[in-house]
Amino acid sequence: MNVYLKKLEDELRLRKYSPKTVRAYSACVENFLKAKKDNLGIVDIDFIKHRTYAFA
Secondary structure, X not given: OHHHHHHHHHHHHHOOOOHXXXXXXXXXXXXXXXXXXXXOOOOOXXXXXXXXXXXX
């Protein structure tokens, strides 16, 4: 999971996103990855729709 977050942070910094935005996006993605657990290779739209408010 840390590999995904590191890649995200690197990409956002490369695109000159503000540090606050990087932290906010990283926190949201981290919550998503924790909820998704082992099924990271599968994008499940229903999972995202049902969890949208829980991630915020």
